[in-house]
Amino acid sequence: MSGWQASIPNGPILAIALTLAAYLGGVRLFERLGRPSWCPAVLIGALLIATGLWLLGIPYRDYQRDIVWLTLLLGPATVALAVPLYQQRQSIFALWKPILCCLPLAAALAACYAVAIAWLLGAPPAVLASLAPKSVTAPLAIGIQEQIGGSLSLMLGGLLITGVMATLFVSWLARLLGIRDPRLIGFTLGVNGHAIGTVRAFELGPTAGAFASLGMSLTGVFTALFLPLVWRLFGA
Amino acid sequence: MTLLRGFLWLLGFQLLGQAAVEWLSLPVSHAMAGLLLLLVWLLVTRRLNESVATASQALIGQLAMLIMPGVVGVFFVIDEFAGHWTAVMLALVLGTFLSVLTTLWLMQRFMPGDLVSSETQEPRP
Structure with missing residues (x-):
């Protein structure tokens, strides 16, 4: 590293500043593009960070080490998810029967389909482990990944693609099947598309949004509790 | 505070x-x-x-x-999984399609009574 790059400051403050700038820039660009559902703000922000790292000549490993100062907040943010769950307890209790029947099966299948397809195509265990939590909201998925292994980046990439795909498929299939109940569409968005699906559901209306957060939280909690156990049982 | x-x-x-x-x-x-x-x-x-x-x-x-x-890491691990991108993409896209279809079908099947009640209809934006 030589020339002007040598005088550039580095360390955690730079990493955090770069991340915040990229996030704000990503959100701004996202609004400017008319909030496209195929390209969430997080993806734009991540691209901006990658570009920034490349321009500043910062190795990804250094960034990864420094940004921990910021991402430590994911822990309390995960604990915070208990609050919306508590606030929605009434709708959960009111619909406990259909939710209880559907959720475990839907959440388990969301993981199984992807793992089975990848396994049939000959992907190694590390890839399978990275794909399994694909429908879980990121902070919980990171917790699962700590338990079952796999690549964190591949898992987060998979999460992102899953969220975008779920949003597209839900709108498309709901139209095809003539489904218009906002509760059902919202719940499906939350179960399959985690936070990205939930953001989309809030655009459809408050009912869809509430049921999406419910689906997202329940899928996350269910998968976070059972996936590590199942993974251990099968010795993968 | x-x-x-x-x-x-x-x-x-x-x-x-x-x-x-x-x-x-x-x-x-x-x-x-x-x-x-x-x-x-x-x-x-x-x-x-x-x-x-x-x-x-x-x-x-x-x-x-x-x-x-x-998420940034995605751009840096591409080499690591170079041989498996087809499997990964197929698993994500096809897997998500199937699981969305299954969830919609399951929910429709288990809450049929609630589905058509008029109180749940909200004006579409």
């Missing part, structure tokens, strides 16, 4: 979660255990104090920003 007090509550529950996980050697993350403990505590006391609500709303609003640094 409200925000800080709520934040301290959340940290406290995460630490409790950590203690529970270490003590019982549970296969879940510390934060996940903290979430469950906080939920149980809220359900038992039936009272959500304002500071916890404020702090949790503030943090949940920043979730997208907090996961972004992890």
Whole structure:
């Protein structure tokens, strides 16, 4: 590293500043593009960070080490998810029967389909482990990944693609099947598309949004509790 | 102050979660255990104090920003999985298509009575 790059400051403050700038820039660009559902703000922000790292000549490993100062907040943010769950307890209790029947099966299948397809195509265990939590909201998925292994980046990439795909498929299939109940569409968005699906559901209306957060939280909690156990049982 | 007090509550529950996980050697993350403990505590006391609500709303609003640094890694691990991109993409796209279809079908099947009731119809934006 030589020339002007040598005088550039580095360390955690730079990493955090770069991340915040990229996030704000990503959100701004996202609004400017008319909030496209195929390209969430997080993806734009991540691209901006990658570009920034490349321009500043910062190795990804250094960034990864420094940004921990910021991402430590994911822990309390995960604990915070208990609050919306508590606030929605009434709708959960009111619909406990259909939710209880559907959720475990839907959440388990969301993981199984992807793992089975990848396994049939000959992907190694590390890839399978990275794909399994694909429908879980990121902070919980990171917790699962700590338990079952796999690549964190591949898992987060998979999460992102899953969220975008779920949003597209839900709108498309709901139209095809003539489904218009906002509760059902919202719940499906939350179960399959985690936070990205939930953001989309809030655009459809408050009912869809509430049921999406419910689906997202329940899928996350269910998968976070059972996936590590199942993974251990099968010795993968 | 409200925000800080709520934040301290959340940290406290995460630490409790950590203690529970270490003590019982549970296969879940510390934060996940903290979430469950906080939920149980809220359900038992039936009272959500304002500071916890404020702090949790503030943090949940920043979730997208907090996961972004992890997403950046996608651009740097491409080589690592170079041989498996077809499998990964097929698994994600086809797998998501199938699971969306299954969820819609399951939900439609299990809550048929609720589906057509007129009170659930809200004006489309």
